[in-house]
Amino acid sequence: MTHQVTLLMSGFVTHDVKRFIVTRPEGFEFEPGQGVELAIDRPDWRDERRPFTPTSLRDDRVLEFTIKAYPAHEGVTEALHTLEPGAQLLMSDPFGTIQYKGPGVFIAGGAGITPFIAILRQLARDHELDGHSLLFSNKTPADMIVEKELRHMLRERCILTCTDEQAPGYASRVIDRDFLSEHVSDFSQHFYVCGPPKFNESLNDALKDLGAAPDLLVFEK
Numbered sequence: 001m002t003h004q005v006t007l008l009m010s011g012f013v014t015h016d017v018k019r020f021i022v023t024r025p026e027g028f029e030f031e032p033g034q035g036v037e038l039a040i041d042r043p044d045w046r047d048e049r050r051p052f053t054p055t056s057l058r059d060d061r062v063l064e065f066t067i068k069a070y071p072a073h074e075g076v077t078e079a080l081h082t083l084e085p086g087a088q089l090l091m092s093d094p095f096g097t098i099q100y101k102g103p104g105v106f107i108a109g110g111a112g113i114t115p116f117i118a119i120l121r122q123l124a125r126d127h128e129l130d131g132h133s134l135l136f137s138n139k140t141p142a143d144m145i146v147e148k149e150l151r152h153m154l155r156e157r158c159i160l161t162c163t164d165e166q167a168p169g170y171a172s173r174v175i176d177r178d179f180l181s182e183h184v185s186d187f188s189q190h191f192y193v194c195g196p197p198k199f200n201e202s203l204n205d206a207l208k209d210l211g212a213a214p215d216l217l218v219f220e221k
């Protein structure tokens, strides 16, 4: 089913990521971490559907999306960033395999954090954050999406790393097998992985190599 939604407001979260608040259709339900397809409801954009993840809570009266623009693609994300309040969007029903299955470690690269923002916000709302940790990798500190909120929610269990810049408070390396064995002591818990395809592949290989059970790995298939 396709829903018509209206952009109510937008604002910058980082230099190239914006949050979009849109109306929530009557009866629209989703599980934190699921995605939807969005299209801009204009003749030239209507058929260009792209997947995004609601980052709002299940019972919020509006929907929030947190979307990184890729101007080089000259595609939907660039066009979304230029929209003004009142713009109309088309939204699909929710889909996707990233859903909360139990306590564990969230591992995200860049905009791959969005399903985990949704899940962690829901866990915070339910007072269920204990036993969860986050490893989050970006190019530079300026690229970290909702960093303060993540640090506040997870405290010392929020481990941030930058691959292209050294700065206090961040590890300066990629998340790989060595980084995992340094920061994770229990490989029998759930691991949630979301990032670019190569990030997902290498993390899944490294996790399996370190003894993580394949049925406890959660990632977008």
Ligand SMILES: Cc1cc2nc3c(=O)[nH]c(=O)nc-3n(C[C@H](O)[C@H](O)[C@H](O)COP(=O)(O)OP(=O)(O)OC[C@H]3O[C@@H](n4cnc5c(N)ncnc54)[C@H](O)[C@@H]3O)c2cc1C
Pocket (backbone or CB within 6 Å): 035, 050, 051, 052, 053, 054, 065, 066, 067, 068, 069, 070, 072, 073, 074, 075, 076, 077, 078, 096, 111, 114, 115, 220
């Ligand atoms: C389930 C799911 C959920 C997602 N949730 C989110 C989310 O919540 N927030 C978020 O920010 N992102 C999210 N994404 C990623 C998001 O869908 C993409 O960033 C988005 O589809 C890009 O759309 P686009 O039209 O801007 O560019 P694209 O569709 O990637 O590209 C448009 C055109 O640009 C060209 N192009 C492609 N790659 C390059 C390149 N590297 N350099 C130059 N040109 C290129 C190609 O010709 C392509 O046809 C999600 C992805 C999935 C699968």
